[in-house]
Structures are given as C-alpha cells and as structure tokens.
Amino acid sequence: MISPADARPGRPGVVLVHGAGTGTPREKLLGEAVEFARQGLSVLIYDKRSEGYSRYSRSYVQLADDAVGAVEVLRRQSGVDPAKVGVWGLSEGGWVAPLAATRSDDVAFVIVVGGNALQPLRQQTWAVAAGLRKAGVGGSLVERAEPTMYRVIADGGLFPEPYYDAEATLAKVRQPVLAIWGVHDLLTPPVETPPIFAKALESGGNRRYTFRFFDGDHAAHRTPDGGVTRLPELASGYPELVGSWVRDATSGRAPVARVSGPEPVQADDSVGVPPTAWWESAPVQAVVLVLLVAGFLSYPAVAVARRLRRRRPGVGEGSRVRGAAVVSGAGLVVAVGGLAYAFTVFMQGGKLAAPGPMLGDRPVLWLLLQVLAVVTAVATVLTALARRRVADRGERLRTAVLVAAGALFVPWAFYWGLLSP
Numbered sequence: 001m002i003s004p005a006d007a008r009p010g011r012p013g014v015v016l017v018h019g020a021g022t023g024t025p026r027e028k029l030l031g032e033a034v035e036f037a038r039q040g041l042s043v044l045i046y047d048k049r050s051e052g053y054s055r056y057s058r059s060y061v062q063l064a065d066d067a068v069g070a071v072e073v074l075r076r077q078s079g080v081d082p083a084k085v086g087v088w089g090l091s092e093g094g095w096v097a098p099l100a101a102t103r104s105d106d107v108a109f110v111i112v113v114g115g116n117a118l119q120p121l122r123q124q125t126w127a128v129a130a131g132l133r134k135a136g137v138g139g140s141l142v143e144r145a146e147p148t149m150y151r152v153i154a155d156g157g158l159f160p161e162p163y164y165d166a167e168a169t170l171a172k173v174r175q176p177v178l179a180i181w182g183v184h185d186l187l188t189p190p191v192e193t194p195p196i197f198a199k200a201l202e203s204g205g206n207r208r209y210t211f212r213f214f215d216g217d218h219a220a221h222r223t224p225d226g227g228v229t230r231l232p233e234l235a236s237g238y239p240e241l242v243g244s245w246v247r248d249a250t251s252g253r254a255p256v257a258r259v260s261g262p263e264p265v266q267a268d269d270s271v272g273v274p275p276t277a278w279w280e281s282a283p284v285q286a287v288v289l290v291l292l293v294a295g296f297l298s299y300p301a302v303a304v305a306r307r308l309r310r311r312r313p314g315v316g317e318g319s320r321v322r323g324a325a326v327v328s329g330a331g332l333v334v335a336v337g338g339l340a341y342a343f344t345v346f347m348q349g350g351k352l353a354a355p356g357p358m359l360g361d362r363p364v365l366w367l368l369l370q371v372l373a374v375v376t377a378v379a380t381v382l383t384a385l386a387r388r389r390v391a392d393r394g395e396r397l398r399t400a401v402l403v404a405a406g407a408l409f410v411p412w413a414f415y416w417g418l419l420s421p
Helices: 026-037 060-075 093-102 120-134 140-155 166-170 193-203 238-249 282-309 318-346 364-389 393-415
Strands: 011-017 042-044 080-090 110-113 177-182 209-214 258-260
Touching: 011 026, 011 060, 011 093, 011 238, 026 042, 026 080, 026 238, 042 060, 060 080, 060 093, 080 093, 080 238, 093 110, 093 166, 110 238, 120 140, 140 282, 140 318, 140 364, 166 193, 177 193, 177 238, 193 209, 209 238, 282 318, 282 393, 318 364, 318 393, 364 393
Parallel strands: 011 042, 011 080, 080 110, 110 177, 177 209, 209 258
Antiparallel strands: none
C-alpha cells in the first residue's frame, strides 16, 4: 500500500488491477501507484495470481474476486475511509474491475484504462490484425487466416473467456465510472469502444460516467511512435484527473455523461468473430491436418519401404513420379509450414507484428507458401491424370492416396487463405 507522505485520515483508496499476464509482480504498476498517491489517494497493488491463470486458461470471476479481496484489505487500513475505496483496471483489468464492482457493494467507484466493451476474442483479433496492418501486411494472411486461426483456437479451448459479455456486466455497474483511453491505443479499438461502453452503462441507468482521451498509448503512457513504444511517464494530466475525479465521485459529485480529450485514432473497424460451424471446429481441423500429413507422407514412406526391400518401381511409374513427388513435398510444406508460420506471427500479439521480409504488402514466407499451395493443387490434377497410365496395382493405390490428400488440400487451403488473394 502506498499513501501520501502527508496522508490525512478519511482519504479515498484505490486497488490497481493488472492487465493480462501470469503472476505479474506488483511493481509493474508502481509508477501508477506513486502518481496516484501524490494525488492524495492510498493505493494498494498486489502480485497477480499465477495459480489458476495461464495464457490458455483463466476466470474473470476469480480475478474479480481477487480484486474484491484487495478492496476489503484496503478498507481496513488506518486512515482510509472504507466508504471511498474503488478499483482501477488496466486492459484485461478493464473487464475485471467492472465485474468486481458488480460483485461487491463495498466498491465505491470504477476506473478503467484501455478498457474494452467488446468480447475478448473480437478484441484480440482486431489488435493482432491492427499490428499486422501497421507492419504493412495485407491480403489473406490478415483478412482470412488471422480470424480463422483465433476462431479455431477458441473452439479448442485454448483462448480463455473468448465470448465474455462485457456489455452485460457494464449494464449492472451502479458505481461512478471513469474510463480513460490513449488516442494511440493499438490493443483496444479506441473509436469503437467508448460508445459501446456508454450504451451499456446507460442501459442499466448509470449516467455517472466520465470518458477522457489522452495523448498516449494503451495504458495512457506517453509514446513516441504512435502507441508501439511505451515510455515510463504517464500522459500529461492523467494522474491529476484520477485524483480530482475520485474526490468528486466519493463526495457524491460524480460528473454525468462527460466526454473530453483529443480525438482517438483507429485505422480499421473490428469485425465479429462468431463461433465455428461443425466443419470449422478444432477437432475437425485437427483431423483434416492429420489426414493431409499422413496422405502426403505416404508417398515417400512407401518409396523408402520399397527401397529397403529393394523392389523395383512399377511399370509406368516413371511417367507419374515427378508430379506425385511435387504433390507430396509441396503439400506437406504448406500444410505444416502454413499453420506454423501463421500461429507464430499471430501469437506475437498486437502493436507491431514481425512477419519477416515483405514483398509489397505480402510477407515473403506467406507468399511462398501461397505459391506452393497453387503448385500443389495443379500437381494434384496432373498426378490424377498421369495415374491412369500406371499399370502396377500397388502404384495405383499409392497414387490414389496421394491424389485424395491433394483433393482434400484444396478446400482446406482456401479456408485458411493459402489459395486466396
């Protein structure tokens, strides 16, 4: 707990709730805590939990209960007015802090910074797509593969709380709300989110909200490059606003529906990310990938087995082998390499992606994978035609498996954007 050096009795208090991250230490928010204490508040910061929280699993209810527990601790501290203790949440904490307020009448006010009224999955796909576009990426990697990847990940249970309903929670918040956004926010859509925030609060009859935009990044810190780099200093006027607003809100003078500050910047709108259909589901996609890999690998596997048995190639095989080898090799590279490359780029998160060397608006690696996808599709047709000239029964069966894998590959590659512009 950090308090002013000349702390007076009956002062307000605020609990700081972390953004995303496992076991984030309390010192991560020390800068905010010190600045808010200089405004006359007692501030409690705590280590974020690691047990029960990971990149792929978490509960906002559990995190909200952690915050409520911290509020109860702060309310018992000497000199703190227990009726004037609220919560402040950054980023993911912008979902958690309002939820905490709905779970305890002891929460006097709510402050969110970089908060989001969108579903987490929609917010994440927007942030990663925005980072890709900021890096100059266009085309199917960002338009098709990126949202598809996140939908499948969510369906597989590897994206926590993907469809959390932030609007429903905000509609239940009765306490005064201060929401702050940096105009250069690259992780939360700064143009889209505030109106949704306001609509949700007002649907529950709460008009005691203040929205303020600062010339800063996602955390309302100063930024020299449009939100990519976060400097230690908070945006000018941000701590002072928190101090004055908390004093007003805890004295019954919370402003009504006030919005101020510079206009935010948002290059692209977010798009809906609906749940997968059965054929898009993670289990089906996993089965398809296994079938593709097995089908493409069957060709060289049989060749190796024949070589070990020193069996000569079948009659007519020479006229077909070249095309079949292309299907096998190129298809395997695209099936495994395409998903591996996309997953690696997307998991870097938002702000500014690192897709590698670029050719125009296409990453060279993705463009190469797209070329190989086209080669695989064409080679599959040629191999299917050449198969008719193969006399050996075993060779015909071997080629049939490869052609079947190539036929399955074509719609799969369209779905993932590998055969899309």
